[in-house]
Amino acid sequence: MKCDLCGGKVIEKKVSYILFYEGHWVIVENVPASVCQQCGERLFAPKVVEELQNTIWSKQSPVKKIETPVFDLAY
Numbered sequence: 779m780k781c782d783l784c785g786g787k788v789i790e791k792k793v794s795y796i797l798f799y800e801g802h803w804v805i806v807e808n809v810p811a812s813v814c815q816q817c818g819e820r821l822f823a824p825k826v827v828e829e830l831q832n833t834i835w836s837k838q839s840p841v842k843k844i845e846t847p848v849f850d851l852a853y
């Protein structure tokens with residue numbers, strides 16, 4: 779499989795998926811994705827995206843909570 783963007787080699791990997799949802803950042807770990815080794819582009823299978831959304835929207839208890847340092851680059 780090749781990357782749509784750069785044509786680089788794509789490998790199957792478990793990644794952390796981060797998104798902003800209802801006012802806070804949510805991280806889903808161990809998400810299977812196809813990751814380009816050249817540009818880092820990540821592709822998720824439609825089934826995986828669906829599962830991700832179900833996991834987050836179902837509001838099940840997260841396995842853990844972490845503190846996230848936030849930086850600001852406003853001038």
Ligand SMILES: [Zn+2]
Pocket residue numbers: 781782783784785786814815816817818819
């Ligand atoms: Zn690429």
